[in-house]
Amino acid sequence: MRSSVIRAVLFGCFLAIMDEILAVIIHDRGLKYFDEVIIANLFSGVLGGTLLFVYLEDRKRRTKQRMEELAFLNHHIRNALMAIKFSSYAESDSMRLEIVSDASRRIESTLRQMSEQEHVSLEPLVDIAQVTKQKAAR
Numbered sequence: 001m002r003s004s005v006i007r008a009v010l011f012g013c014f015l016a017i018m019d020e021i022l023a024v025i026i027h028d029r030g031l032k033y034f035d036e037v038i039i040a041n042l043f044s045g046v047l048g049g050t051l052l053f054v055y056l057e058d059r060k061r062r063t064k065q066r067m068e069e070l071a072f073l074n075h076h077i078r079n080a081l082m083a084i085k086f087s088s089y090a091e092s093d094s095m096r097l098e099i100v101s102d103a104s105r106r107i108e109s110t111l112r113q114m115s116e117q118e119h120v121s122l123e124p125l126v127d128i129a130q131v132t133k134q135k136a137a138r
Contacts, residue, residue, distance in 0.1 A: 011051065019044045069114060076110040 022043050026036045080103040087103075090096040 011048075014051075015044055015048050018047055069117070073110060073114060077107055080104070080106040080110075 019040055023036065023040050026039055031039070083103040084100050087096045087099040090099055
């Protein structure tokens with residue numbers, strides 16, 4: 001929210017500055033006041049509309065990319081979870097363990113691949129094995 005307000009204020013300031021620069025240039029040409037106002041307003045409208053169009057297109061592109069990433073995550077994680085769900089029908093415990101282990105690796109691989117694109121670390125904040133040892137020592 002705050003960054004949106006800052007962007008809007010900067011955008012407004014940019015348009016105002018550009019409008020004033022154009023007004024000075026137009027005024028030096030010796031045009032009538034009415035013509036100066038119409039030209040300045042047209043310029044501001046076209047510039048503002050163009051910048052808004054570029055911003056909205058970039059936002060649409062990023063939203064589409066994000067939806068594709070979510071679809072990728074949904075597909076791979078859902079498939080791995082289905083394998084885990086149906087692992088209870090496996091013939092032996094070792095086969096069940098192998099199915100669950102493979103599905104877990106696929107989920108981790110998918111999350112790691114997505115986190116690398118987003119530059120997010122998947123490393124745990126706390127070493128679970130170390131915390132477990134500390135609790136057992138108490």
